[in-house]
Amino acid sequence: MQNFREKADLIWKVADLLRGDYKQSDYGKVILPMTVLRRLDCVLAPNKQKVLDYLPKVASLKESARDLTLNKIAGNNFHNRSKFDFEKLKADSDNIAVNLRNYINGFSTSAREIIEYFNFDDQIDRLDDPKTDLLYKVVKEFEAIDLTDMDTMQMGYVFEELIRKFAEQSNETAGEHFTPREVIRLMVNILFNEDKEILTKDGVVKTVYDPACGTGGMLSVAETYLNELNSKAKLEVFGQEINPESYAICKSDMLIKGQNPSNIKFGNTFTVDGLEEEKFDYMLSNPPFGVDWKKASKIINDEATNKGFAGRFGAGTPRINDGSFLFLQHMISKMKSNGSRIGIVFNGSPLFSGAAESGESNIRKWIIENDWLEAVIALPDLLFYNTGISTYIWIVTNKKNEERKGKIQLINATGEKDEELLKEGKIKFNRFWEKMQKSLGNKRKQVAENGNTKGIGFITKLYGDFEENDFCKIVPNEFFGYWRVTVEQPLKENGETVTDKKGNPKPDTSLRDYENIPFLQKDTDGKLVPQTIEEYIDRDVKPHLPEAWVDENKTKIGYEINFTKYFYEFKSLRPLSDIKAQILALEESIVEAEKTVLD
Template identity: 55%
Template sequence: MNQQALSAFLWSVADLLRGDYKQSDYGKVILPFTVLRRLDCVLAGTKPAVLAEHKAKTAQGLNPDPFLLRVAGQSFFNVSPLDLKTLMGDQDHIRENLFGYLGGFSAAVRDIFERFEFATQIERLAKANLLYQVTERFTQVDLHPDAVSNHQMGLVFEELIRKFAELSNETAGEHFTPREVIRLMVSLLFIEDDDILSKPGVVRTIYDPTAGTGGMLSIAGEYIDEHNPKARLTVFGQELNAESYAICKADMLIKGQDVSKIVFGNTLADDGHPAERFDYMLSNPPFGVEWKKVEKEVRREHETQGFNGRFGPGLPRVSDGSMLFLLHLISKMRPLVEGGSRFGIVLNGSPLFTGGAGSGESEIRRHVLENDLLEAIIGLPTDMFYNTGISTYVWIVSNKKPAHRKGKVQLIDATGFWQKMRKSLGAKRKELSDDHITEVTRLFGDFLEAEKDGRPISRIFKNTEFGYRTITVERPLRDEAGRVVLGQKGKQKGKKQPDSSLRDTENVQLTEDVEAYFKREVLPHVPDAWIDHDKTKVGYEIPFNRHFYVFQPPRSLEEIDAELKQVTDRITAMIKGLSA
């Protein structure tokens, strides 16, 4: 069954719920039942052997769990004699039997259904006399991995979540990232390590602090499997949304991952992996979402732990917490002596330039650039994400830059790399093709400046080119007679006093000498000015679009005049026609 047909079948369950459930609540039934059927199908082939092993080991007084996992061939099992199809044989006791079947799962699976609050929906369906019909509908579809691959299943979950989010006016994009954007990020993440990752038996870790339904972790795993089936990628994650967490955990269970490494909770307020450092990381934190709910915890960590904590460099304004995730990922990088790290994070335009010198945002950028952590920023087309049409950027950050990248940052303008989708999905109207992903990855891998159709698409800068000093320019305070006022006491005695109403600031690039700039740009206009060096601040910004701006000369006056004459002639002819 293809993905569209499967999504349509699962969506058809909504016909049974209509009237007893609001549209916005359909997902509370369909999502957990889809997960249950998937797990049910996965365990079907080993069910008799698991039951026999459970009986034997229990009779011997042994803990059966490790034996059951081996017999099941999975990282989970079910010891109930029931499954979804046998439940159909006793319509009168469907509620009790379904609870019994769920209770037979191993602890990790029971946690998944608790996150879904599935027990509440079972009771609600039973009272509405719908439980048997809904369960029966799900037994009609084969969700075994042989019939529906893990990749397909992930797409199905995302399609369902998107539909449910639209019905309840929620933002589906908070739960997942378009698959082709993840493929691009994964390609950028791994391209410089292809030699290492191709070695047999290599083991690496990957982490997503905003895991959603697990799409980023899954695609990273698929990439490694394709390039080196003998390599092993251990996944870690954390997710705040209960439904997304449950789906992610179920997906990882079926793929044989250790689901204890997928943690529920708010990453910023309570780091679920405090002692861990990772080889690779990926994240698409929510855009423009305020962090007021966790402000107390974040500020406490910033103030009490400083650079020993996650948020030492600075804090962004409360209205947008995405740069906190950038700092969080930096804190999770494996030290260079242990192999180092690389990560990719999706951010909107704000982290590139918001905040002047000395602000939290500028200090975060300063920390990233002065520690030579930023490898590249890739500008993506607009209308790429499900819940927003704004410009987005992929930052590639690493503490193990190859020698030719040291001290430099590559900017890639991929805003023109897209194809129109046959059908829009929410705000998403554009997508990256495989060729687009290959081309952007090649631009990154080549680390060269490049043009396309006469426009720059790849540029390379020194880190210092993004830095500047904000200097404070003072002018003297004068009394009513126009005389310069001098200080009378202490360190200011005999010194010219500044007039705060005439105070101004200038931004001077780090690559330029401040005194030379001041003599050239300021003194010719205000000869009595001076710089208060005590007030100088260093700032950093990355004016991405400015670096790719191509000047379009205005049209000639002759061309404009000719066009105006055409318009006026047409208007004159229309007036004559009306008066005739």
């Protein structure tokens, strides 16, 4: 993986040429499309001359037929029939703008449309200044950067590193983060784990979708995984992306890999679903954290109100400043009736934000009561480039196996418990993460990719074993449900209870209180069993407030997943004698140190 750093650094240095003529926030308008062009140029290089030699033979064909024929000669889903490549562009500095446009126009339709999303033609005009000769200098520098030996995963890292740096330059980091490949690999491992028997069959064809696909990292890793598992299987990838630069990069990557680039759609997934009629076998996503959906609110609210569960947002809408649950509901709407599996990365907010019967709580209720939530995995912090916050993988499916039905698996892969054991000398390494040799933005940790005792393999094994241990809890769906009840006490005047016309006591609003009563409680053996509101009130409220009652008309149902609480372990305080002995020992060592200094 070190190779991608070297390439990214080389490309980033080209941006120095733009200093003074471009604002730092605009560097990406030049560097990103040029990186795509150079990448396409390197991919086509081996067969470029064959395409040019064959060109006269297809001159009379329609463009669509000509493209198909020349694509085959090029050995890719695209070709370039211009006489120019980067080497020849560099050789003619006097006509660089005209020649570069000729080169871009020489791409087949699918590739040319990708470049158009960068609006790069405007930058050619801006760079083509004879006083600075910037356009020629940029082309010359890129010609010296060889991207031939880069695989799609490495190029994904290059693009994401460049976009991250450009975002930092323009202060556009809020909500923008890219998914480390090892996190995607973990998600894919778990998503495909239950279907390995199906996926190893000859000729199997499956589909995977990402509604916020960015530069296509999720889709690329899923495709690579399936190819490693079964070279005779085919995974068709689909996605949608709102950022034009990321969209163009993703589409170029799909083009190079032989996927159908028309499966990648541009635009806001919520306002214009580019794949409205499609359903998918697998879905993966890492939607932006904490990004508001105010601009799309009218369309989303109208769909929720008018279509209900026939649309995408029938379960409810979350608060306006976090659209995470909108992405998940959208993905659920694309599950196949015979079964689909979803993996999505969230921050902590979707686990517990929102009171009973709020939008978030109702969405959790809908997912859990339909028995779709299969697992939640807490990841280590400092895994992502532009945020150090804690993150969670949710696994959602409408085809749980018999063992998992009615249950939800919680996996604590933060590594916090390992840190304690490491300090105590009980283990030799952290089983969940390792420090990076060099940080990438806020990313200082990575999930190891080797064996069943560490990292991806260990977490996947915890998931697959489906057994309770220090890192894994398995609970019934009802475990996360609760009643939000209003507890009233009688209004008193001169020591007497005030009643209404029917003789019922009037509540004293100043004494009103609220209780969250879990659907389940632990019995004397520690086993989870159902409880009623009445049982809870009689047991935990009446002994202290004998006249209290519950206003049943105000009772609400809520669902939340307080992840940290489930793995909390009470640690008894150290004995006072131990603390006293340590203090005395410290005092004694200080006295000895003073004597040494004074002497």
